[in-house]
Amino acid sequence: MVAADDRDTRADVPEVEVSEAQIAVHWREEPYYYPSAKFIAQANAGDPAILERFSEQNFPECFRVYADLLSWDAYWHTTLDTSNPPFWKWFVGGRLNACYNCVDRHLAASANKAAFIWVPEPENEPTLALTYQELYRRVNEFAALLRDFAGVKTGDRVTLHLPMVPELPIAMLACARLGAIHSQVFAGFSGAACGDRIADAESKVLITMDGYYRAGDLLDHKVKADEAVARAAQQGCTVEKVLVFRRHAGQYASKSPMVDGRDFFVDDILPQFRNKLVAPVSMPAESTLFLMYTSGTTGRPKGCQHSTGGYLSYVAGTSKYYLDIHPEDTYWCFADIGWITGHSYIVYGPLALGTTSVMYEGTPTYPDAGRPWRIAERLGVNIFHTSPTTIRMLRKVGPDEPAKYNYHFKLMTTVGEPIEPDVWRWYYDVIGKGEAVITDTWWQTETGGFLGCQLPALAPMKPGSCGPGVLGVFPVIYDENGEVVPPGSGRAGNMCIRNPWPGVFQGIWKQPERFVQTYYAKYCRNPESKDWRDWPYFSGDGAVQAADGYFRILGRVDDVINVAGHRLGTKELESATLTVPEIAEAAAVPVMDELRGRAVEMYVTLKPGVAASTEITEKVTKAIETEIGKIARPKSIWIVSDLPKTRSAKIMRRILAGISNFTDVGDTTTLANPEVVEEIRRAVQKAK
Numbered sequence: 170m171v172a173a174d175d176r177d178t179r180a181d182v183p184e185v186e187v188s189e190a191q192i193a194v195h196w197r198e199e200p201y202y203y204p205s206a207k208f209i210a211q212a213n214a215g216d217p218a219i220l221e222r223f224s225e226q227n228f229p230e231c232f233r234v235y236a237d238l239l240s241w242d243a244y245w246h247t248t249l250d251t252s253n254p255p256f257w258k259w260f261v262g263g264r265l266n267a268c269y270n271c272v273d274r275h276l277a278a279s280a281n282k283a284a285f286i287w288v289p290e291p292e293n294e295p296t297l298a299l300t301y302q303e304l305y306r307r308v309n310e311f312a313a314l315l316r317d318f319a320g321v322k323t324g325d326r327v328t329l330h331l332p333m334v335p336e337l338p339i340a341m342l343a344c345a346r347l348g349a350i351h352s353q354v355f356a357g358f359s360g361a362a363c364g365d366r367i368a369d370a371e372s373k374v375l376i377t378m379d380g381y382y383r384a385g386d387l388l389d390h391k392v393k394a395d396e397a398v399a400r401a402a403q404q405g406c407t408v409e410k411v412l413v414f415r416r417h418a419g420q421y422a423s424k425s426p427m428v429d430g431r432d433f434f435v436d437d438i439l440p441q442f443r444n445k446l447v448a449p450v451s452m453p454a455e456s457t458l459f460l461m462y463t464s465g466t467t468g469r470p471k472g473c474q475h476s477t478g479g480y481l482s483y484v485a486g487t488s489k490y491y492l493d494i495h496p497e498d499t500y501w502c503f504a505d506i507g508w509i510t511g512h513s514y515i516v517y518g519p520l521a522l523g524t525t526s527v528m529y530e531g532t533p534t535y536p537d538a539g540r541p542w543r544i545a546e547r548l549g550v551n552i553f554h555t556s557p558t559t560i561r562m563l564r565k566v567g568p569d570e571p572a573k574y575n576y577h578f579k580l581m582t583t584v585g586e587p588i589e590p591d592v593w594r595w596y597y598d599v600i601g602k603g604e605a606v607i608t609d610t611w612w613q614t615e616t617g618g619f620l621g622c623q624l625p626a627l628a629p630m631k632p633g634s635c636g637p638g639v640l641g642v643f644p645v646i647y648d649e650n651g652e653v654v655p656p657g658s659g660r661a662g663n664m665c666i667r668n669p670w671p672g673v674f675q676g677i678w679k680q681p682e683r684f685v686q687t688y689y690a691k692y693c694r695n696p697e698s699k700d701w702r703d704w705p706y707f708s709g710d711g712a713v714q715a716a717d718g719y720f721r722i723l724g725r726v727d728d729v730i731n732v733a734g735h736r737l738g739t740k741e742l743e744s745a746t747l748t749v750p751e752i753a754e755a756a757a758v759p760v761m762d763e764l765r766g767r768a769v770e771m772y773v774t775l776k777p778g779v780a781a782s783t784e785i786t787e788k789v790t791k792a793i794e795t796e797i798g799k800i801a802r803p804k805s806i807w808i809v810s811d812l813p814k815t816r817s818a819k820i821m822r823r824i825l826a827g828i829s830n831f832t833d834v835g836d837t838t839t840l841a842n843p844e845v846v847e848e849i850r851r852a853v854q855k856a857k
């Protein structure tokens with residue numbers, strides 16, 4: 170939900186009273202762990218000469234190494250164009266097609282190799298090995314359907330609201346083949362959230378599915394499409410066609426009626442396009458490949474635009490050197506393709522390298538906590554990629570499960586949130602069996618690919634630290650005044666990047682001002698300058714840097730809360746809460762959470778004459794689920810008599826977070842209503 174007054178291009182300039190980084194626990198320095206000789210001997214980046222090739226003196230030409238992993242229709246004449254800062258352009262003059270690079274060019278050598286292996290949730294359904302040849306056929310047929318039946322043209326935006334089924338990467342690649350811009354919305358997001366994103370992107374076509382399996386249930390997903398289309402219509406955007414895949418061919422798993430002339434079953438139409446081939450459209454390197462919406466400080470989500478040439482080069486290069494993917498590996502990233510991790514490191518990076526990428530439907534712990542390890546054993550997975558929340562969850566429900574299965578990982582990745590050293594060690598010892606190297610990869614939706622990580626064969630691991638900047642990326646920590654916080658000082662500051670890199674997003678869809686303000690204005694030295702050195706990128710994360718150069722990420726310093734690796738804007742949560750008619754005011758704060766890293770607690774006040782009841786808290790939960798999705802459900806909702814406010818009536822979330830986290834609430838003397846602090850503290854802390 171976006172309140173009317175949020176639909177402007179207000180900048181996300183952080184003006185925060187509380188942030189995740191402030192409630193972070195500072196861990197002590199941990200000892201190093203070293204990669205095995207066996208790993209080093211086979212690593213893609215085993216020769217330290219690579220560090221020299223990517224040194225600052227060789228920037229930006231060093232990124233040729235990544236671009237040369239791709240097949241170009243035409244080479245670029247300018248590696249990095251800085252003429253319109255901070256709208257950087259990479260590989261200008263170059264042309265390529267992302268789908269061709271991920272599919273067609275592998276046919277000569279690997280037609281019969283699996284591109285994807287898909288594991289459905291029901292254990293009686295067969296696992297699908299989709300070969301590069303079969304992927305080629307299906308992508309071509311669907312691209313033909315998109316073009317000739319749905320009228321999709323180069324440059325159009327197409328919204329996808331698909332779960333973890335092979336149809337999702339097929340639809341993405343089909344769009345890419347046509348040069349259309351895909352915008353996949355995480356399937357767990359509500360119809361309303363999907364509708365807002367459709368309207369922002371002005372998509373005329375929505376691709377969805379009737380249902381999918383999750384923890385034993387076949388969920389009705391098509392109902393969300395109806396809500397999404399209605400929501401988009403309220404914002405003046407008409408969805409002309411809804412293309413509905415069926416989870417089981419010929420059977421319809423949804424109660425939502427098909428709307429005549431608007432909704433079409435893909436499996437009814439696809440036979441018309443049997444064996445149709447669509448020539449991949451040769452796209453300029455800087456054309457937009459996809460949009461990925463993420464949360465910021467205002468209620469309006471940001472459509473991060475990723476480029477074709479720069480992005481694809483970057484995810485191919487980082488997959489090669491940091492995930493150590495070789496074509497013969499079987500690689501399994503546990504993320505959902507609906508997030509940037511899935512785009513970059515399930516689909517585009519691994520496929521650009523011609524490897525086998527595993528994807529699965531359902532959850533890691535259903536029907537039991539042995540599921541991931543059974544799958545890893547059966548499929549011979551040797552590279553494993555997941556998040557701290559999943560690791561914590563697997564540790565809790567099945568601490569000894571991995572030992573029961575015979576699989577061997579050479580490398581494992583953690584991504585999305587800070588990992589506690591204890592959790593890291595369990596990951597290393599129990600899941601990795603002491604054999605696997607761990608890369609802790611720090612990055613963001615905006616950054617396209619990894620920014621902070623150690624090269625797995627060339628530098629040691631340190632639990633809880635993501636390592637130094639990746640090849641060709643030079644991070645720095647600035648304080649609020651723009652002074653460098655030196656390594657080893659023990660002081661925290663704002664994590665920034667001194668230089669552009671090919672994976673960096675091109676902008677926020679239709680909000681160029683917000684893009685400049687949010688990411689570059691804070692530390693820009695000279696707005697007139699065309700020199701990238703004057704335009705450091707501000708990540709929105711707090712961090713500390715040890716004397717060895719390794720970074721430890723503390724969490725967000727803005728109004729974003731990262732729950733289980735999913736970004737939620739406090740403003741989005743508050744706007745959703747305020748749709749409940751009984752609620753007068755709302756404040757969202759982050760709290761430490763044993764399983765999910767952080768969780769959300771809502772503080773609300775009621776309108777005059779309304780009595781507190783569990784019915785109201787249920788309504789708040791429901792409103793958040795409707796407006797955003799179940800992932801945003803708050804851990805607690807506290808109904809209080811008043812919220813602490815400044816004399817200018819600004820809600821002081823910092824104080825509420827102090828109460829929720831049992832930490833210092835700080836100075837309360839300047840409040841207009843200091844007496845409520847004690848009252849809230851007593852009520853909340855007693856109830857916890």
Ligand code: PRX
Binds near residue numbers: 584710734
């Ligand atoms: O706070 C950082 C955290 O996740 C945020 C980015 O979230 P999102 O855009 O959803 O992308 C997630 C996948 C990259 C960051 O601002 N984050 C991401 N990776 C790490 C991390 N925090 C600590 N360690 C990481 N490895």
